[in-house]
Amino acid sequence: MSELLRIEDLHVSFKTDDGAVRAVDGVSLTLNAGETVAIVGESGSGKTVTSLSVMGLHKKGSAQISGSISLNDGGTFKDVVSLNDDQIRDIRGRAVAMIFQDPMSSLHPYYKIGNQLAEAYLVHNPGKKKAAMARAIEMLDLVGIPEPAKRAVEFPHQFSGGMRQRVMIAMALMNSPQILIADEPTTALDVTVQAQILALLSKLKKEFNMGILLITHDLGVVAQVADRVNVMYAGRIVEEGAVDDLFYSPLAPYTLGLLKSVPRVTSKNERLKAIPGQPPSLINLPVGCPFAPRCEYKQHSSEAGCNTTKPALTGTSPTHRSRCHIPESLRHDLFAKELRELQS
Amino acid sequence: MLKFIGRRAIFAGFTILIVSAVVFGIFSLLPFDPAALTCGQRCTDQIVEANRIRLGFDKPIYEQYWLFLSGIFLGRTYGSGSSAFSCPAPSFGYSFNENACVTNMLVEALPITISLAIGALLLWLTVGIGLGIVAAKFKNRWPDTSSSVFVLLATSLPTFVTGLALLIWVTIKWKLVPLSLSGYVSIFDNPFGFFQYFILPWITLAIAYAAIYTRFTRAALLETLGEDYIRTARAKGVGERVVFFKHTLRAVLAPLITMAGLDFAGLIGGAIITETIFNLPGLGRLTLRSVYEFDLSVVLATTILAAVVVIVMNLIVDMLYAVLDPRVRIT
Numbered sequence: 248m249s250e251l252l253r254i255e256d257l258h259v260s261f262k263t264d265d266g267a268v269r270a271v272d273g274v275s276l277t278l279n280a281g282e283t284v285a286i287v288g289e290s291g292s293g294k295t296v297t298s299l300s301v302m303g304l305h306k307k308g309s310a311q312i313s314g315s316i317s318l319n320d321g322g323t324f325k326d327v328v329s330l331n332d333d334q335i336r337d338i339r340g341r342a343v344a345m346i347f348q349d350p351m352s353s354l355h356p357y358y359k360i361g362n363q364l365a366e367a368y369l370v371h372n373p374g375k376k377k378a379a380m381a382r383a384i385e386m387l388d389l390v391g392i393p394e395p396a397k398r399a400v401e402f403p404h405q406f407s408g409g410m411r412q413r414v415m416i417a418m419a420l421m422n423s424p425q426i427l428i429a430d431e432p433t434t435a436l437d438v439t440v441q442a443q444i445l446a447l448l449s450k451l452k453k454e455f456n457m458g459i460l461l462i463t464h465d466l467g468v469v470a471q472v473a474d475r476v477n478v479m480y481a482g483r484i485v486e487e488g489a490v491d492d493l494f495y496s497p498l499a500p501y502t503l504g505l506l507k508s509v510p511r512v513t514s515k516n517e518r519l520k521a522i523p524g525q526p527p528s529l530i531n532l533p534v535g536c537p538f539a540p541r542c543e544y545k546q547h548s549s550e551a552g553c554n555t556t557k558p559a560l561t562g563t564s565p566t567h568r569s570r571c572h573i574p575e576s577l578r579h580d581l582f583a584k585e586l587r588e589l590q591s
Numbered sequence: 592m593l594k595f596i597g598r599r600a601i602f603a604g605f606t607i608l609i610v611s612a613v614v615f616g617i618f619s620l621l622p623f624d625p626a627a628l629t630c631g632q633r634c635t636d637q638i639v640e641a642n643r644i645r646l647g648f649d650k651p652i653y654e655q656y657w658l659f660l661s662g663i664f665l666g667r668t669y670g671s672g673s674s675a676f677s678c679p680a681p682s683f684g685y686s687f688n689e690n691a692c693v694t695n696m697l698v699e700a701l702p703i704t705i706s707l708a709i710g711a712l713l714l715w716l717t718v719g720i721g722l723g724i725v726a727a728k729f730k731n732r733w734p735d736t737s738s739s740v741f742v743l744l745a746t747s748l749p750t751f752v753t754g755l756a757l758l759i760w761v762t763i764k765w766k767l768v769p770l771s772l773s774g775y776v777s778i779f780d781n782p783f784g785f786f787q788y789f790i791l792p793w794i795t796l797a798i799a800y801a802a803i804y805t806r807f808t809r810a811a812l813l814e815t816l817g818e819d820y821i822r823t824a825r826a827k828g829v830g831e832r833v834v835f836f837k838h839t840l841r842a843v844l845a846p847l848i849t850m851a852g853l854d855f856a857g858l859i860g861g862a863i864i865t866e867t868i869f870n871l872p873g874l875g876r877l878t879l880r881s882v883y884e885f886d887l888s889v890v891l892a893t894t895i896l897a898a899v900v901v902i903v904m905n906l907i908v909d910m911l912y913a914v915l916d917p918r919v920r921i922t
Contacts, residue, residue, distance in 0.1 A: 302826055304822065304825060304826065332831075336828050336829075336830060337828065338828075339825070339826060339827065339828035340826060340827040340828035341828060344826070344827075345826045347819060347822070347823065347826075349819055352818065352819040352820065353819045353820055353822070353823045354820055354823065355820040355823070355824070355838060355841075355842075356820070356842070356916075356917070356918060357841055357842060357915075357916065357917060358841075366824075366827060366829065367827040367828070370827055370828045370829050370830075371828060402917040402918070404917070404918045415823075418823075418827070421827075
């Protein structure tokens with residue numbers, strides 16, 4: 248498996264009048280060809296900021312970025328953080344492409360679909376207008392748009408939401424990128440269309456041998472398509488592991504909280520088990536574990552570290568690591584028991 | 592498309608009918624004898640009565656209105672015998688104050704107002720959109736700040752101040768533009784004289800409008816730059832310049848054109864202050880004078896003309912919008 252993307256110790260902060268917002272605080276992750284890696288977390292956890300950093304899409308001057316994002320561009324690795332504007336632009340849409348949450352507003356309302364797709368090709372292959380249009384129609388066909396040649400001369404408002412997301416995917420694939428970042432690709436769609444789009448992404452991942460970085464807050468989507476998962480909280484990864492490990496034996500209290508809060512059909516007349524409290528302000532992060540104020544398991548921690556030091560990302564297995572002061576063996580038993588109770 | 596224009600034309604006809612009836616009604620309610628206003632200082636009752644009959648003021652108001660309407664299509668003859676005179680169709684009546692057919696007065700005034708409006712429009716679109724683009728591109732830097740100073744000054748200065756200031760300094764003190772004594776010349780006969788005649792009025796009108804357009808363009812551009820589809824364009828690898836001048840500017844064009852069309856229509860109705868300051872014998876001044884002198888037929892005609900222009904410009908703007916915004920379809 249060839250590595251496509253390696254993010255190491257990424258920090259992103261934004262200056263505001265109230266102080267620096269530390270949106271991403273030391274994130275490391277990797278993405279391999281043919282693999283779907285999910286980043287899960289609630290709003291403001293830093294998942295979208297991480298993905299926009301990979302695209303180099305942060306506004307100049309507003310974001311302070313450190314760490315490294317090395318990206319495989321046809322065999323050579325480039326560090327996105329240290330590239331200049333032109334070099335990043337050259338990578339965007341060619342080596343790494345992105346699809347967004349809301350397909351209704353992500354397409355330009357005044358340009359024809361075919362032209363918008365062709366532009367993605369023309370930016371990286373100047374002058375090849377005919378090839379660009381042919382490629383656009385080919386891609387529309389590939390993502391399952393019927394009569395692609397006819398639809399290519401239509402405008403976005405003539406497409407349904409699901410069809411527009413297909414168009415967005417087609418646009419992302421115009422230059423056969425190796426990495427596809429999907430930022431909540433199904434959030435704005437209804438459930439039946441969601442399943443279609445996810446199936447399409449999985450199919451295309453195989454055809455193009457891409458790596459997909461999937462940003463989502465929907466655990467159902469994660470279970471369906473992801474190979475590996477990173478759970479983010481307050482700008483940090485609190486748990487990483489294979490999808491099965493994470494769903495069957497979660498190690499971070501936050502992950503367990505997320506799993507518990509998923510509504511179940513079997514539990515009748517029961518309140519949803521929400522995680523109490525709010526995520527911390529990213530301007531004044533607590534000195535200890537950022538999740539400590541909301542954590543139900545603090546009393547199991549032998550050392551009183553929860554409120555004083557940030558836990559490191561550790562694990563007995565190198566492929567399943569988490570951040571928590573409670574001994575891993577204790578968490579393993581405790582959390583597994585809770586999950587069993589929940590499912591019975 | 593033809594159906595759309597046809598329907599709008601019928602609608603326009605009704606609107607004009609109502610507008611003219613209202614103006615007609617208002618003037619009939621005024622406590623003045625229109626016939627008495629038609630004769631000068633050495634007036635006798637006989638002349639007043641003769642004029643009353645000649646101009647049809649002796650007839651009931653609905654009949655007068657009907658005569659006015661039919662005159663537009665058929666022309667009108669006043670009086671009879673050797674003293675009769677006629678205004679050929681389209682006749683908007685006869686002005687006793689000026690001793691002329693109203694239509695002829697309009698034909699004389701219209702080119703001046705149109706020249707004034709078109710020149711000002713071009714000037715303020717260039718300056719307004721240009722400054723708006725600069726302000727948006729350099730948001731919160733010195734070009735943006737200076738443009739907002741201009742906007743603030745230009746919106747707070749009324750046209751009679753800017754107009755007079757221009758006249759005093761540019762024409763009288765610095766003698767940059769000579770005071771035009773020869774009057775209006777057509778652009779086809781004497782382009783240089785035409786520009787000399789209109790340049791200061793154009794600037795006066797354009798300053799006020801340019802400020803509004805600067806502010807609008809800047810705000811619309813900045814709002815569009817935050818749209819998701821702009822982020823999509825950047826994600827494709829499109830360069831910043833193309834993102835700005837193609838993707839962003841394109842989205843701002845349609846509302847700008849709507850605004851320009853309606854503002855232009857308003858100006859044709861008469862830039863009264865500017866025309867008065869610079870002594871331009873256009874529609875605005877004509878209207879003002881006729882209101883002072885209770886010259887009913889002229890007021891009626893200029894009001895109807897203004898209504899027609901607004902309606903026609905609305906129609907044009909709607910059709911342009913359908914061309915510019917694919918989501919809008921004319922039905």
